[in-house]
Amino acid sequence: MRDKDSLEFSYFPGCSVVTTSWESNQSLLHACRSLGLNLKELEDWNCCGSSSAFAIDPELGFNLSARNLSLAEPDRPLLVMCPRCLHHLRETHQILRQDKLMRRAQERRWKRPISPDLEIIHFLEAVVKLGPQTWKRDGLEGLKVMPYYGCTLFRPPALRRERYYQGEVENVLAALGAVPVVKALTNRCCGSFLSAVRPGLVTQMVNEIIQSAVTAGAECLVTVCAMCQLNLEIRCTLEQKLPIFHFSEILALALEAKDYESWFARHLVDPRPLLIERGLLR
Amino acid sequence: MLNEAKLIITDKKDPLEQIWQIGTDSLFGPKIIEVDALDRDFAEEVERRSHAGLRRCYFCRSCGNGCPFVTAMDVPPYAVMRMVHYGLREEALSTRTIWICVNCHTCASQCPMAIDIAAMMNTLCHMALEERVPVPTPDILKFHLEVVRSIERHGRTHKLGIMLRLKLLTGEWFKDVDVGLKMLSKRKLDLRPSRIRALKEIHRLFLPYWRVVKP
Numbered sequence: 001m002r003d004k005d006s007l008e009f010s011y012f013p014g015c016s017v018v019t020t021s022w023e024s025n026q027s028l029l030h031a032c033r034s035l036g037l038n039l040k041e042l043e044d045w046n047c048c049g050s051s052s053a054f055a056i057d058p059e060l061g062f063n064l065s066a067r068n069l070s071l072a073e074p075d076r077p078l079l080v081m082c083p084r085c086l087h088h089l090r091e092t093h094q095i096l097r098q099d100k101l102m103r104r105a106q107e108r109r110w111k112r113p114i115s116p117d118l119e120i121i122h123f124l125e126a127v128v129k130l131g132p133q134t135w136k137r138d139g140l141e142g143l144k145v146m147p148y149y150g151c152t153l154f155r156p157p158a159l160r161r162e163r164y165y166q167g168e169v170e171n172v173l174a175a176l177g178a179v180p181v182v183k184a185l186t187n188r189c190c191g192s193f194l195s196a197v198r199p200g201l202v203t204q205m206v207n208e209i210i211q212s213a214v215t216a217g218a219e220c221l222v223t224v225c226a227m228c229q230l231n232l233e234i235r236c237t238l239e240q241k242l243p244i245f246h247f248s249e250i251l252a253l254a255l256e257a258k259d260y261e262s263w264f265a266r267h268l269v270d271p272r273p274l275l276i277e278r279g280l281l282r
Numbered sequence: 283m284l285n286e287a288k289l290i291i292t293d294k295k296d297p298l299e300q301i302w303q304i305g306t307d308s309l310f311g312p313k314i315i316e317v318d319a320l321d322r323d324f325a326e327e328v329e330r331r332s333h334a335g336l337r338r339c340y341f342c343r344s345c346g347n348g349c350p351f352v353t354a355m356d357v358p359p360y361a362v363m364r365m366v367h368y369g370l371r372e373e374a375l376s377t378r379t380i381w382i383c384v385n386c387h388t389c390a391s392q393c394p395m396a397i398d399i400a401a402m403m404n405t406l407c408h409m410a411l412e413e414r415v416p417v418p419t420p421d422i423l424k425f426h427l428e429v430v431r432s433i434e435r436h437g438r439t440h441k442l443g444i445m446l447r448l449k450l451l452t453g454e455w456f457k458d459v460d461v462g463l464k465m466l467s468k469r470k471l472d473l474r475p476s477r478i479r480a481l482k483e484i485h486r487l488f489l490p491y492w493r494v495v496k497p
């Protein structure tokens with residue numbers, strides 16, 4: 001598994017991860033350093049198009065995603081942090097792989113080649129490839145965590161022949177000594193952009209998700225998507241709020257990161273009291 | 283809250299003048315549809331543009347059960363599907379449902395025929411704009427437009443800029459100020475946008491190609 005080539009990646013952070021969720025980016029970089037994954041940020045990447053471009057002008061969304069693919073080096077897998085970006089980039093790549101003429105048209109447009117064999121993977125997949133089952137760490141001291149996948153990693157129909165992530169977060173958490181709590185709404189959508197335009201509706205949804213975690217006995221949630229993390233934090237109005245970790249944060253913490261103070265200070269629901277109580281932070 | 287979609291075919295004397303009655307929702311009430319006014323190529327057109335596989339739908343209505351946002355919609359996803367099948371062009375393009383859909387694919391994961399319902403919704407939104415059908419959720423359209431304008435300006439989205447513009451545009455400055463302030467204090471909203479270098483490459487996507495050629 002640990003041959004040198006498979007550990008070199010181009011890295012596509014996405015708009016949320018570089019701004020709103022800076023802590024997710026920092027912890028990712030830390031976790032990757034500890035795991036020996038070498039990331040090189042995709043040079044001059046642009047927005048993947050997000051839900052908005054794909055809703056009002058799918059062709060624009062497609063072109064925006066295609067530009068990113070034209071920037072990627074063919075022999076480095078492209079590691080993506082945001083599930084929605086991953087979905088758009090993969091779907092666009094799938095179309096370009098199957099349709100040579102469309103691929104050529106995009107190559108002419110950007111004056112750069114687009115490799116039909118480019119591998120596009122999510123950070124979670126890269127971690128899974130390292131075989132976390134064998135880590136046998138007990139750093140997380142039985143912390144009860146609900147893995148929250150959100151909706152987009154749950155096999156979108158256009159990518160049904162691609163990988164399926166269900167259960168992988170649990171495997172990693174268990175390998176790090178945490179107790180995954182799964183009898184909750186692990187795949188319910190967080191509300192996505194409706195959080196900005198229909199806050200009342202999303203509050204209801206987010207409360208249901210977090211209440212399901214509380215009922216199932218979880219002490220915190222861990223998400224693989226920065227937008228989910230934000231929506232779960234800002235839209236929860238329950239009295240008992242649970243801290244919401246980025247997957248990369250929990251991973252970096254278990255891998256003995258030191259600079260967590262600055263990440264956790266950015267959370268709207270401060271996770272530090274919980275971690276201190278469990279003896280995971282000093 | 284949601285009634286079952288009912289389809290009643292009422293016979294008139296002349297079979298060519300059959301009238302279909304569709305009651306998709308108690309809010310909607312029964313609706314009389316004239317067969318002659320249907321757009322028979324609509325389903326074909328939506329399928330060609332979306333590749334959703336919508337011909338496979340046999341109207342089991344699982345997608346309405348699964349959608350987490352169905353309470354905010356005027357008709358459930360399967361009703362939009364039926365409207366497309368029947369050729370109810372105007373009706374399908376003017377639903378709230380197509381704009382509320384966030385593409386979460388919950389419906390698709392429950393659809394026994396693996397239809398990409400979200401792809402159909404996106405195509406319908408796009409067609410609604412092309413055909414200037416009034417959008418029943420102007421706030422959602424404004425949001426999408428602001429995001430796309432932000433991409434045009436910077437190559438990336440600038441959240442603070444989008445939020446400020448939305449409040450300015452809707453005249454509801456204080457609606458979400460609490461969350462906005464919390465996000466600002468946690469430095470979750472960058473004051474300055476992150477911008478790509480080759481902005482020209484992005485700008486070209488927003489113009490017809492002949493606008494940028496020089497003789």
Ligand code: SF4
Binds near residue numbers: 340
């Ligand atoms: S779940 Fe699929 S087959 Fe059933 S009504 Fe919805 S789109 Fe049609």
Ligand code: SF4
Binds near residue numbers: 387
């Ligand atoms: S993709 Fe759209 S229609 Fe389907 S469940 Fe999600 S919001 Fe509902």
